[in-house]
Amino acid sequence: MPLFTPQDFTMMSRAIELAKGGIYTTAPNPNVGCVIVQGDEIVGEGFHYRAGEPHAEVHALRMAGDRAVGATAYVTLEPCSHYGRTPPCAEGLIKAKVAKVICAMEDPNPKVAGRGIQMLRDAGITVEVGLLEQQAESLNPAFIKQMKTGMPFVQLKMAASIDGQTALANGQSQWITSPQARQDVQKYRAKSGAILSTSKTVIEDNASLNVRWDDLPLSLQEAYSQQELRQPVRVILDRNHQLTSDLKLMSTEGERIIVAEGQDLEPILNDEQLIDLAATFSALAKQHHINHLWVEAGATLASSLIKANLVDELILYLAPKIMGSDGRGLLGALGLESMAETIDLNVKDVRQVGQDIRITATLKNKES
């Protein structure tokens, strides 16, 4: 590990802050920030805003102009080495004649990791890697997971009363959670690459499952105009062809992937003739570039996802209400016969969102 200077830390921190400017817009691309420094002066800055638009390095180099010559570039991710919709950033840095490039992390795709760095070194540029790596990784958990494993990062959202009920026995459930919690959900939707649900849930609530700009917090509305905001893809499991054209989902803006025979994605079945969720998620990642799935569904799908060990993060909103054990439980009946069989969580974060409590947790068996 090279010795980084205090200025290095300051500049990479700045690059990481810049990268966050794209968290609602870059999917499926990663969030990347770049700072170009001449002596102790920042001469160029930029971040990747949207897939198909220039990468962070391009923005920063444009701003720096001639002052990039002999400068140090701080980039939160290894510069790309391939020709995509934009030319490779490593080439841009070489052409601009920077003297040194510091990357927070290598490209997470093991097949290309190191190629951008090599290209720079071959051109005589000093390259150092690993400054604030953990912070840089936390910018792109979904992109990194997909690159490394081919599977999307899955967040399962659930909402219940404080005694674990998602609805009364008669099905009534509106509104368990507060407007603040529903606004919080809009933020998660907006950050995700796709929202997954079932036709049953969509039909029950006549849910549009899109991001409603009007419901976003003011700070987000100020940062993104209604036109700019990216709509996540909506993926609906509809094996029995229950979706009808009169549903809100079918008329609201945004891409849809209907998983049904003869539709956008053919159902992949397991030995029990049920939808093979792992294979379906893999197909979503490979064929549709979906790195980040936000799941809003009922007890059945939630339970299947947990049992299949497909949940990276559970986001549970608990409303300060008691509904009684004769309602509908979070995951339905599990038939456990011993406390050793419980589904155990690691709580990562607990906070109040309005009057509700939001719990962020991972599943323990995932980590063992």
Add this chain to the structure above:
Amino acid sequence: MPLFTPQDFTMMSRAIELAKGGIYTTAPNPNVGCVIVQGDEIVGEGFHYRAGEPHAEVHALRMAGDRAVGATAYVTLEPCSHYGRTPPCAEGLIKAKVAKVICAMEDPNPKVAGRGIQMLRDAGITVEVGLLEQQAESLNPAFIKQMKTGMPFVQLKMAASIDGQTALANGQSQWITSPQARQDVQKYRAKSGAILSTSKTVIEDNASLNVRWDDLPLSLQEAYSQQELRQPVRVILDRNHQLTSDLKLMSTEGERIIVAEGQDLEPILNDEQLIDLAATFSALAKQHHINHLWVEAGATLASSLIKANLVDELILYLAPKIMGSDGRGLLGALGLESMAETIDLNVKDVRQVGQDIRITATLKNKES
């Protein structure tokens, strides 16, 4: 409201801090602190440590000696005017010839409020009231409630999985919560005047329902020796005479009040021939000086207390586990037919205790 000086605030804050020295020992007496100041120098300090022992003012006056003459005394509660196990503190302050007394609050008992103040004023002492009143009140929520209403302050403790189950269908429940949560419960028990439960719960767990010194946090063990620690009274509803002498409860140290015919407290029944919980609590306060009830019980008693609007604070520990809706629910079935009928809470505090989540809440209908 008189104009208090910055020194007044400093000294009363100190008196409030001192008062906290008794929170595990004074019940059923209130926590009171006293500071005596000559010029800008503290010459005497004290707090009430245990019922039957000297009041805060006595300790502070003893320490001050002759230097109390012409001094200002800061007391967190109006000095008492009656002869109890100790002579009235108002008299002590008069004899010591203090020039001024500042009280944070009046005596909460409306029948005696103002008498101590009047006694001091009659003796020519300047008296001011209301400095940091809210902070002083929060030292003694249970004492104040009982003095004002004749009813004890009731905290209901419950523990469940994150999906609201207190046990599996087969009754298995050990240990839902973590050692840290159980230690936290020991602290609440130690602060309370009495622990209430039912013979059913006692028998199921063979619970001793006492404070186990060994299980207290180190900070508490350092502050109180095993001998000093007060054991709360254990109140057990045992209408069907199910308690047997072999139970741990019957052999462990500490006072017991068995609510059963021919026992320590006769059951008071309502029109439906069930135990009248409000009348029972009132009797506990009046006949047994219990201001502060900590309830550990099953779904039936919990549900009855909530329906009777007798719960001042719900302390709910949620363990990061999912047990499935076929377990035993927090309050059992409630038969609700509309979301308007849910039992609504005001969340006052949420925090992690070990891996568990502790929610402190009041019941909404109490406040309407």
